[in-house]
Amino acid sequence: MVRKAKISDVPLIHKIINEFAQRGDLLPRPLSELYDHLRDYNVIESPHENNSIVGVCGLGICWDDLAEIKSLAVVPTHQGKGYGRSLVEVSLKEAREFGIPKVFTLTYIPRFFQKLGFKEIDKSKLPQKIWADCLKCPHFPDCKEVALITYL
Ligand SMILES: CC(C)(COP(=O)(O)OP(=O)(O)OC[C@H]1O[C@@H](n2cnc3c(N)ncnc32)[C@H](O)[C@@H]1OP(=O)(O)O)[C@@H](O)C(=O)NCCC(=O)NCCS
Numbered sequence: 001m002v003r004k005a006k007i008s009d010v011p012l013i014h015k016i017i018n019e020f021a022q023r024g025d026l027l028p029r030p031l032s033e034l035y036d037h038l039r040d041y042n043v044i045e046s047p048h049e050n051n052s053i054v055g056v057c058g059l060g061i062c063w064d065d066l067a068e069i070k071s072l073a074v075v076p077t078h079q080g081k082g083y084g085r086s087l088v089e090v091s092l093k094e095a096r097e098f099g100i101p102k103v104f105t106l107t108y109i110p111r112f113f114q115k116l117g118f119k120e121i122d123k124s125k126l127p128q129k130i131w132a133d134c135l136k137c138p139h140f141p142d143c144k145e146v147a148l149i150t151y152l
Contacts, residue, residue, distance in 0.1 A: 002090045005041035005056070010034050013041060013056045020073050025108065027137050029071055042090050044074070044083045054078040057087035059094055059103070063127050067095045069105040069113075070133075088116050096152050103152065104130075106145040118148035 005013060014031050021028035034041070037060065044055040055074035061067045069091055074083045095103050105113055110120060126147060134140050 001047070001051075002042050002044045002086050005038055005043050007035070007038060009041075009043055009053055010038065012053050013043065016053070016056055016073050016075060017071050024138070026071060026073060027133060041071070042087060042094075044087055046078060055083045055087055057084075057091050059091040061098065061100065062130055065100065066102045066104065066127065067098070067100045068130065069103060072105075084112065085116060088113075092116075092150065092152065101152055102149055104147060104149040106130075106134075106143075106147055108145055110146045110148055113148045113150075116150070118150045121147050121149045123147040 010031065014029065014034055017026055017029050017034075020026040037058070040058040040060050042057050042059075043053045045051040046054045055072075055078065057072045058070040059067050060070050069088060072084060072087060074087070092103060104121070104126060105118065106123075107113055110118075114120075123143075134143065137143070139145075
């Protein structure tokens with residue numbers, strides 16, 4: 001079940017995101033940022049494991065018509081069960097509810113997002129504001145991430 005993140009979830013969200021960040025798959029997120037932006041995040045619980053959290057996804061609002069899917073991660077033992085898709089779908093639903101017409105992501109796995117209806121775009125088409133996050137990335141400025149967008 002996907003639900004909004006709670007304050008007590010933050011240590012586990014932090015652990016999940018930062019384990020992938022150590023492998024270079026995701027941008028690391030400090031605890032302070034997760035607390036500041038807790039309302040951006042949804043988590044998914046596993047009914048088979050006492051409803052413990054096994055995945056997370058954020059939706060960051062960037063500009064008057066644009067939001068970003070960020071920090072999407074499902075723990076390795078629970079991948080391939082549709083959890084990643086459910087997390088993204090809930091974030092897209094939230095974007096619609098906010099009246100946001102476009103949602104983008106920067107990713108190393110474009111195929112996953114293409115299956116969800118995202119289309120590749122030229123990174124330079126995204127507003128400069130989004131590059132603030134990139135400065136925190138260990139790969140900056142040699143970024144191999146692909147930008148994809150979906151129109152709601
Ligand atoms: C990417 C990730 C969130 C996918 O989560 P998941 O729960 O395993 O994905 P799902 O089971 O919901 O898969 C949905 C679809 O995407 C496909 N898919 C999943 N991972 C994929 C990948 N790495 N590359 C291409 N397609 C992928 C699935 O085969 C499935 O396709 P189908 O509908 O045709 O069966 C998960 O692999 C992950 O946490 N990876 C590490 C962190 C990361 O790279 N995050 C993304 C950064 S933007």
